[in-house]
Amino acid sequence: MPQRSFNLHLVSDSTGETLNSMARAVLARFPDPHVIYHRWSLVRSRFQLDQVLEGIKAEPGPVLFTLVDRSLRHSLEEVCGQMGVTCLSVLDPVLDLIQSQIGEQAREKRAAQHVMDADYFRRIDAMHYVLAHDDGQGVAGIEEADCVLVGVSRSSKTPTCFYLANRGIKAANVPIVPTSPLPPELDNPPCPVIGLTIDVPALIDIRRHRLKIIGGVGVRQDTNDYIDHEAVKAEILAARRLCTSRGWPVIDVTRRSIEETAATVLQLMEAWHARRGGNAPTPGSIGV
Structure with missing residues (x-):
């Protein structure tokens, strides 16, 4: 049976490299995935998020995201829920695990891995x-x-x-x-x-x-x-x-x-x- 193509939205407040890598790693396990990628990077304001939401509404599909800002996360999850679109924060399970081991909360700092250190x-x-x-x-x-x-x-x-x-x-x-x-x-x-x-x-x-x-x-x-x-x-x-x-x-x-x-x-x-x-x-x- 031929596979049906689907939209995949990758939403990040940074470069989006993690999302791209994770998506490639998972989809590589399928023989011939028909995926239409929608990459939304450097999403750091409400105006930018509204553009993303319009794009998701126009071409619905699962959403993977890495957003640090709580208000942007909440808005994205809320609107996706209203549309019946699956929305997943890919770093949350790993973040929760590390926080439990270290015993403290992670800093809410976007693109922390890109600082000029x-x-x-x-x-x-x-x-x-x-x-x-x-x-x-x-x-x-x-x-x-x-x-x-x-x-x-x-x-x-x-x-x-x-x-x-x-x-x-x-x-x-x-x-x-x-x-x-x-x-x-x-x-x-x-x-x-x-x-x-x-x-x-x-x-x-x-x-x-x-x-x-x-x-x-x-x-x-x-x-x-x-x-x-x-x-x-x-x-x-x-x-x-x-x-x-x-x-x-x-x-x-x-x-x-x-x-x-x-x-x-x-x-x-x-x-x-x-x-x-x-x-x-x-x-x-x-x-x-």
């Missing part, structure tokens, strides 16, 4: 670091890194580093090139070094697409070692052997999202520091 500046600093140490640049600054990602070209090192930077992690990435030695800074690295690997067919597809984007002028795609099956296979095998010989863990990114790869990197970082009796950098929170 030390954590915010740590993420900005990490972003600048990734930009300066991408693809083998600035290897002299590796001693400042929280982790180093190594792998063959197009194995998702750069996007993973940027994702980690958004968590406040300074991640450098160094390519493993068949004919080039690794920088001497990795002979005795001061931080975890983690390899990224990928299946041969998947890597070839990515590299072919890359060649098409940059034009591939004068490059025969059927013979270039960059996308030749046997050459790529040997390149990946050599990279894995290198990581094994140095005791560096390897993550297969073939069927992983960037988020999953980054989560595994963080786990490996914690294990690395635990073996040495130290503490891994605490990942910063990503906005609600």
Whole structure:
């Protein structure tokens, strides 16, 4: 039976990232959800809420919200109740649990996670670091890194580093090139070094697409070692052997999202520091 499409309203007094993430996480468990998203962010006044309510009336559907202001919450819940529309404050169950454990009430402060505190500046600093140490640049600054990602070209090192930077992690990435030695800074690295690997067919597809984007002028795609099956296979095998010989863990990114790869990197970082009796950098929170 074909699924009926429905409207889903996400109402937030901040950026709405938490609502978006929660909705994606839940809907990912359904094979082919037909959802029409209505995203209402930075709703902080009665006038703005009235616009939201008009939108819900025009296209009714369940409402998920994160609103701190009590009067706005009450108005949203009241009008949704009158319309017979389901309305849910997604953070309330977690907030109640934490309040009961801590023994005090949470502050009524909207967008508290977005203040320009030390954590915010740590993420900005990490972003600048990734930009300066991408693809083998600035290897002299590796001693400042929280982790180093190594792998063959197009194995998702750069996007993973940027994702980690958004968590406040300074991640450098160094390519493993068949004919080039690794920088001497990795002979005795001061931080975890983690390899990224990928299946041969998947890597070839990515590299072919890359060649098409940059034009591939004068490059025969059927013979270039960059996308030749046997050459790529040997390149990946050599990279894995290198990581094994140095005791560096390897993550297969073939069927992983960037988020999953980054989560595994963080786990490996914690294990690395635990073996040495130290503490891994605490990942910063990503906005609600």
